[in-house]
Amino acid sequence: MKYVETLITAQEAYPAFERRLLAARHSVTMGFRVFDPLTRLRSTEAQQIGETWFDLLVDTLNRGVDITLFLSDFDPLVATDLHRRTWRSVRLLCAIPEIAARDAGRLVIRPELHPARIGAAPAILTAPLVMWRKGRLRKRYALATDPAGKTTFSELPGVRYALSLRDPRLPGSFPASHHQKVAVIDDRWTYIGGLDLDERRFDCKAHDRQPEDTWHDVQLLIEDESLARAARAHLEEFTAVTAGKHPPSAQVSPLVRTMSSARRPPDLWAFSPRPVITEIYDAHLRAITSAQHLIYLETQYFRETALARALARRAREAPDLRLVLILPGAPDTVAFRKTPGLDGRVGDYLQAKCIRILRKAFGPRLVVASPAQPRTAQPDKDRPDRATLQGAPVVYVHAKVSVFDDRSAIVSSANLNGRSMKWDTELGVDLTDSDEVRKVRQRCVDHWLDQSQTGTQASLEDSFARLRKVVAENAKKPPAERNGFLVPYDLRAAEDTAMAMPGVPDEMV
Numbered sequence: 001m002k003y004v005e006t007l008i009t010a011q012e013a014y015p016a017f018e019r020r021l022l023a024a025r026h027s028v029t030m031g032f033r034v035f036d037p038l039t040r041l042r043s044t045e046a047q048q049i050g051e052t053w054f055d056l057l058v059d060t061l062n063r064g065v066d067i068t069l070f071l072s073d074f075d076p077l078v079a080t081d082l083h084r085r086t087w088r089s090v091r092l093l094c095a096i097p098e099i100a101a102r103d104a105g106r107l108v109i110r111p112e113l114h115p116a117r118i119g120a121a122p123a124i125l126t127a128p129l130v131m132w133r134k135g136r137l138r139k140r141y142a143l144a145t146d147p148a149g150k151t152t153f154s155e156l157p158g159v160r161y162a163l164s165l166r167d168p169r170l171p172g173s174f175p176a177s178h179h180q181k182v183a184v185i186d187d188r189w190t191y192i193g194g195l196d197l198d199e200r201r202f203d204c205k206a207h208d209r210q211p212e213d214t215w216h217d218v219q220l221l222i223e224d225e226s227l228a229r230a231a232r233a234h235l236e237e238f239t240a241v242t243a244g245k246h247p248p249s250a251q252v253s254p255l256v257r258t259m260s261s262a263r264r265p266p267d268l269w270a271f272s273p274r275p276v277i278t279e280i281y282d283a284h285l286r287a288i289t290s291a292q293h294l295i296y297l298e299t300q301y302f303r304e305t306a307l308a309r310a311l312a313r314r315a316r317e318a319p320d321l322r323l324v325l326i327l328p329g330a331p332d333t334v335a336f337r338k339t340p341g342l343d344g345r346v347g348d349y350l351q352a353k354c355i356r357i358l359r360k361a362f363g364p365r366l367v368v369a370s371p372a373q374p375r376t377a378q379p380d381k382d383r384p385d386r387a388t389l390q391g392a393p394v395v396y397v398h399a400k401v402s403v404f405d406d407r408s409a410i411v412s413s414a415n416l417n418g419r420s421m422k423w424d425t426e427l428g429v430d431l432t433d434s435d436e437v438r439k440v441r442q443r444c445v446d447h448w449l450d451q452s453q454t455g456t457q458a459s460l461e462d463s464f465a466r467l468r469k470v471v472a473e474n475a476k477k478p479p480a481e482r483n484g485f486l487v488p489y490d491l492r493a494a495e496d497t498a499m500a501m502p503g504v505p506d507e508m509v
Contacts, residue, residue, distance in 0.1 A: 003223035004436050006411075006443040011204040013195050013219040015043035020185045020221070021056055022046060024065045029232045030183040031070040031427070033413075034085065036198035037092045053197065057096055061104040069093070070235055072178040073113040076158025077133050086111055087155045113158075114176040114425065115243045116262040116273030126173070138163050175508065176260055176273045178242075179424040181219075181413045184232040192231065192429060193219035193411050194300075194400040201398075205447065207373055207485065211383075211393035212336040216371065218298065218399040218444065220411050220429065227429065230255045238425055241276060248277055256280045258414055258426035271505050273423055280414045281307075281421035283430045287404035288314050291321055294460040296441050298326040298399040303347055303417035303509065308354035312361035322365045322464040323358065326448070327351070327489055328397040329370040330386035330497070335394060338384055340497055347509045349498035350417075355491055367464070369471045371395035371448060371485035376478065386497070390487040392479040400428070401444055405460060408432055409440040418507035449484040 007013035021028065022045055037054040041047050049059045060067060071089060074082040093109045100107075117123075123130075137159055183191040195201055195217040203215040222228075230252035241248045244261040251257070258280050260273035281304075288295070288310045295311070302308070302325060315321055333341030334348065358366055372392035387394055400420075402410040412428020414420035431437055445463060449470060458466065467486070474482040 001222060001224040001227070001433070001436070003221075004431065004439070005221045006440050007193075007219040007221060008443060008447050009205050009217060010195060010202040010215070011042070013191075013193075013217070014039075014197075014202065015046075016221050017183065017191050017197075018043040018046040018056060020183075020189050020191060021060050022049075024060055024063070024185050026064070026186055027066045027068075028060065028183060028185050029068045029235050031178070031180045031235045031238075032196050033072040033177070033179050033181060034196035034198050034201070035069060035071055036085070036089055037096075039198050039202075042202075054092065054096065057093075057107070058100050061096065061100040061107055064103070064105050066105040066107075068108040068235075069110065070178070070239070071109065071111045073111045073158070074177060075113075075174040076156060076162055077130060077137070078173050080137065080156065080159060083158050084155050087157060091155065110239075112178055112239055114174055114178055114260075114273070116174065116176050116260060118173055118175055118272075119263075119267045119270035121269045122271050123173075130173070134163060175271065176242075176419075176423040177425070178238070179413050179420065180427040182231055182235070182427050184228050184235070187228045187232060188223060188225055190222045190224065190228045190231050190429075191219060192222070192413075192427060193217065194398055194413050195219045207371070207395045208375075211373070211387045211396070214373075214393075214395045216395055216397045216399055218401050218411060222429065226252065227255060231427065234427060242273075242425060244274075251279055254429045254431055256283050256410065256412065256428050256430050258420060258422065258424060260423050260425075272507060275422045278422055280410065280412055280426055280428055283408070283410055284402060284416075284421075285310055287402070287408040287410070290407065291404045292318055293320055293405050294322050294324070294403075294464055295405075296324045296401075296403040296444065296463075297416065298397060298401040298444060299416045300328060300398050300400065301331070301347060301351065301415040301417040301420075301509075302327060302354050303350035303415075303506065304421055305350070305354055305357070305506070307416055307421075308357040312357050315358075315361040315365065321362075322461075323362055323367070324464060324467055325355075325358070325366070325368045325489075326397060326399075326486070327368065327370055329372065329389040329394040329490065330494070332396060334497055335384060335386045335396070338382070340384075342499070342501075343509045345497050345499040346501045346504070347417075348494040349500050350506055350509065352491060352494045352498050355489070367468050367471055368489040368491070369467070369486040370489045371397060372479065372487050374479050374482050374485065376480065386493055389490060390475060390479070392487075395485055399444075401440065403437060403441040403444070406434040406437050409437040411440065417509065418505070419509065423507050448486050
C-alpha cells in the first residue's frame, strides 16, 4: 500500500474525506448507512466552495465526476425514524442534478433495503405487535392535517405502502441491514471504517460536549488501486448477492466482508437471513488463534459469545497473552434514554456474559475500560444514570478496531456481535504490514491517554502495563485529575440493566 492514514473521530475524518472529493477526477462510489447531504463542511478547502456536503456534491459533479451512492434503507415499521431519514436524504440528493451544470457528471442514488425477511411462522407470532405498530402509525398520520405532518408522511414511502390495503405481505420484519461505511475515489483511494456522514456523528478528539452528542469513531484513508477496485466491485454487487441472485466474487486481500442473503426458497421458521460471507468473523478467529502478546479491541458492542470463547481458549493456550477491550459505558439506547430500550437491555445481557467469560480466562491479563470525559458530571434529573461513569459524562464509542500483536489490524464497519459477524452487510480491511499495524494501535491508544505522554512507540507488554495502570489510577481520581479518558467498565451496572430474551437469536442485537 502506498499510503494508510488512521483518522480518529470525525474531526479528522470528515476534512480528509472532503479533500479527497475535491481532488476526485472521474468517479466516486460510496456505500453508507447514513448520509446526510446537509452535513456541514469542516475543511478550509471545502468551505471555499460552500457550507454543506450538498454544495460539495454539486461542485464534484460540475467537475465532470460521476457519483454513485448506495444508501441503506430500513424496516419502515420497526425503524421508522431511520426510514424517514433515508428518504429525506434521497429527496435532497435528487435535487442536486437540477442545480448542477448541464454537462456535469452523473449522480446515481440507490436506497437499498436488505431483502431478507423473517419466515412465515415468526411473522405470525409477531403479527400482533406489528399490527399494533401499524395502528399507531395509521392514527398518527390520519391526525396529521397540518402541512408539516403531511410532508412527513410523504417522506415515508415504506410506511405508506405498509399501511395501504395493497400490501399483500404477511406482517414481519427485515432482520438485517446494510451497515457498511465506505467511499472509493477514482479507483485509487478508499475511505473505510465505522463512520457515517451526518451531524450526529461529528465529534472532536477532546469529546468536550454533552454525553449524548459524543461519538468516538475510527476511519482509514488508504491509497491502493487493488483495494479500491475490490471495494468498488463489492458495492456494485452486494445488492444482487443479498437478494440471492448470484454468488459473491472471490475475496481480494486486504478487503474483508460480511454478507447474508434472503433465503431461497423461503424458510417457514427462519428468524434470520442466510449467511453468505463471514470474512470479518473468520479474520478475527484466525488472528485470535495466533495471538501471542496483546490483543487490543475497540467496539460499540461485544456480544458474540463464540468470539469470547475463542479468546478464552487462546488465553489458556498463551500464558503471555493480554487483552484490552474498550467499550462505551452503556449502549446508546440505555445511556441516553430515560427508559432503557429492549435491544440495549438484551445487549447488556449478552455483553455481560461475554465479559464474564473473558474475566475467568484472562484474570489480571484483562483490561475492560470505557471512556469518560475529564470533567465532573453536572446533576441532571432528566439524564439517565448510565450517561455518567465514575462521576463523569460518558464518551460514546462507535469505533470498530481489532489489533492482534503486530500482525493484524482489522478496521471495519462491523461490531463484535453476531449481527455484524453474520447478518448485516459489512466492509473493512485487515492490515498485515507490521508497521501499519503498530501505527493503528498506537494512534488508538494515544488518543485515550494524556496527550503530553503519547507519541512514543512502546512494546506490547509496556502498552498493556501502561493502559492497566492508567485505568486503575483514574478510578481513584476525580475526573479533572485523570490521565486521559479511560476508567473501568462498570459490569455491575450492565448486569443490573440486563435482560435475557430466550428464543430470540443473539444476532438480533
